[in-house]
Amino acid sequence: MKINTKIFTAAISLSVALFSAQNGNVQKHFLDLDGTSTNIKIQSTMYGIFFEDINFAADGGLYAELIKNRSFEFDEPLTGWKQPNTKTLSPNLDSGFLTIITDRSKTNKNYARITVWNDKNYVLENEGFRGIGLHQGEKYDLSFNLENVSGNISAINTSLIDENGTVISSVSTIIKGGGWQKYNAVFAPAKTVEKTKLQITFTGKGIVNMDMISLFPQDTWKGRKGGLRKDLVQKLYDLQPGFLRFPGGCIVEGRTLAERYQWKKTVGKTEDRENLINKWNNGFSHRLTPDYWQSFGLGFFEYFQLAEDLGAEPLPILSCGMACQFNTAELVKMEDLDPYVQDALDLIEFANGDAHTKWGKIRVEMGHPKPFNMKFIGVGNEQWGADYIERYKVFEKAIHAKYPDIKIISGSGPSPDGEFFDYGWKELKKLKAQIVDEHYYNSPEWFLKNAGRYDNYDRSGPKVFAGEYAAQSVGVVKPDNKNNWLTALSEAAFMTGLERNADVVTMTSYAPLFAHADGWQWTPDLIWFNNLKSYATPNYYVQKLFSNNKGTDLIKISENGKPLKGENNLYASAVRDNKKGETIIKIVNTNPLETLVEINPKNIKLNNDVTKIILTSPGLSDENNFQTETIKPIEETHSLKNGKISVGIPANSLIVLKIK
Structure with missing residues (x-):
């Protein structure tokens, strides 16, 4: 090393x-x-949570779906799927085959057409997110959409099998009638296994269409069907967070503007949400993950609902028309900025509007009649330079003209000092910005030396949101970083300085939040998990001690x-x-x-x-x-x-x- x-x-x-x-x-x-x-006063928002879909934090993590690419929507539609011969595990297309049918008039545009043409038992398998974890004694809901096109296929046989090919649990579903129908079944595994896969076989011969093949544990957070992973949400709940920032992070920006996070595509029926490649699928050469996509099953409605469950203020961050400046640095022209600004205004309406408003009505129809009472919104993630300031002005004017009580989070760039940082602060002060987001990933030594960072900040200027920070044991973007006691101790020392300056610093959050043990891209991270369980790092316990004991004055x-x-x-x-x-x-x-x-x-x-x-x-x-x-x-x-x-x-x- x-x-x-x-x-x-x-x-x-x-x-x-x-x-x-x-x-x-x-x-x-x-x-x-x-x-x-x-x-x-110590603000109720002093200690909060930063969420970004990095390290399989959403699909494969917090969002409890266990099937990867459940509706065949990835650029390579068979990602996560195999058609093996049950004896040799090599492709056996003599028994049948799968083709992808595309209907571009729909957001969920693909489905699988499966042809089974002899009795050699055609097999279709899904590998899950680095495997499918099963707990003994728990139940798992399987569902799929199927259209019986032709032939005499009478049943769909589904099994969960371990790495040795042993069947852990199986269930057969009788197929009836024609047309698209939704089928449901329940698995009840007799043992705990960290890595299984879903295997599908067919009784009879013929052609069927299949889509939205889904598997969820029944024991989700608050028992919600198609909901969130219970042990991970519990760890968030135990932090007693003052706010929940979402959806990031650089994922807000996207590598290109087309790949930015667009909240309107993440609400409504989950099966109609348009999938998108994840920015972090090839973000780091040391951890390429081409199978990393976003289903948006954890979308903006689920986000607001989670914030409410946690007793946290929702803090959404939206694109300001600038793609990630570390990637393409694509920039929307000022004359084309209106749709981006409208997205911000519409999000506030979605969160806070009544049933008579366009977007408030959608929230009500999704099952939440009461407003979410959103108070904050972020403009951009960690953009910098004159282009950002120019766009921030437009957003600020439009938002406060319609919603004067909304507090706007602006940004000072990706670093805690330097030319970009100084320029951003100078301009945002002139504009009387309300809250400025600062980010710092640095050595433990830096955190120890900067415990007095805010002692001399202007008490009459904008407030500070320490929106992303974590001590790096080896170096920034180094895969060997550890969540060791040295990093946690240095963060604790730094946090006493944040608290001592609570008249300037009103919001803080560690980043990133989650990491899958087999699917991470960035280290260090606050909470680590695999397919069965999770553990809290020393850094987590530092955060918890401060957040659970923040006081009022x-x-x-x-x-x-x-x-x-x-x-x-x-x-x-x-x-x-x-x-x-x-x-x-x-x-x-x-x-x-x-x-x-x-x-x-x-x-x-x-x-x-x-x-x-x-x-x-x-x-x-x-x-x-x-x-x-x-x-x-x-x-x-x-x-x-x-x-x-x-x-x-x-x-x-x-x-x-x-x-x-």
Whole structure:
């Protein structure tokens, strides 16, 4: 593995050189906690979730469909499908064959015509998303559309078989009548298997047309048919997010304008939604995934519904007429921008309009009579330069003319500094932008050094959305990046600086969110999953501790009158939660030895009991995995001594102190 010397040096300095603990002596620090109001509110949106369909996050992940290319809509319509001989596993077209029929008047334009012409048992198989995972004792709904064209085919026989060819579960469906009909069946596997495939055979001879061959677990989030994967949504719910950003990310932009994310194509009946190639299918040479497409089964209606389920504000991001500037940099002309602006206005109507509006009516017909009460919208993802500013002006004017209360997210580009960043901020300040999105993927050392990044930001200027950030253990866009304790610890230190500056920073989110163990393109990622289960990274638990303990009001914690932003390798922030009647202190210790702190409360009355939550690990390179989550919070109870909080902070740790 090629080692990034800068980051390797950072790791060494974290564990040795940066720290002043000498001769094994435990350091002690005296901190002041001032309960006097700072008049700074912690926004409910302070900690949220960034979702992008990268790493098989939607199809093959959060969207619980188990059949890949279920309606034969990929550019290569047989992607994911095989026609093997059951004995040799090589194509056996003597027993029958499949052709693709295309009707370009429809969005779901393709279907399969299957000809079975002898008794050698023609076979059609689907491989799923790196296999189909099955849980013993659970049930799985199979459905397909079929038209009996000719002959005497009387039944469709479907089986789920493992990698050795063993049948795990099977069911036969009787075919009746002519014309297109939808058929349903249920699998009940008797064992748990991570990787199976769907096998279809036919009783009789003849010709049938098939489309929308689909398989879903019955045990989805909230039990919704054709819904979302339960264990993954639960992890999102446990974060208690303030917002849910969707659909990205660079996927908003597309490699070309034709491949941009268009929300209107993701609503209505799922079988009528137009499939689209995923931007990340060949985004990185180290992980080419030509079979990565978007079915949009997880579309904008499902997104708004998920945000509502999570208790999170929806934060949609829309194309501003600029394709990804790292790809084609295709630009729509200003005179052709109106349809893009109208998409933004129509999305607000879809989310918030009543049944008498065009798009509000569609939402109602989809099953959600009440408005989603959307308050935010993003214009562009991470575009930069004068072209972006010119387009942002048009969007801002049109949106606020019709919806003056909507808060608009603008962007400062893909980097946390430099010419593009400086230009973007200068222009957006002139325009009195409301919230500016900043992105930073960098080394753990950068995150530690930038805990005071927002201390000197203009308090009267636009607010900040730290919309994408993650510490990179090796380097940006390096496949060997790890979600280790070093990256999580450095992010925790940085987050104390975000919280200390809650009058400037009002929204934050880690990125990316999900990664399939066999289908990822980018590392590191917050939550990893395979076909059966998922695990939370140390970075996830850092996010959870901050989000679950964000409080309502900022208060001050200091040492010698100064905020803790890395001096003596300590980082801290403190809040009061007026709803729960708690004072909450977060402290990060990046020393290799335990540090003792004594906190002296001023202008605040505290209960005698202190809840101490500890997140730490012996090694900075330690990680969680599918077998065990060794890095997760541990809770203890302590008592105040002489009215002061005296606690030991383990080496390389984040602690959260909660006092009634």
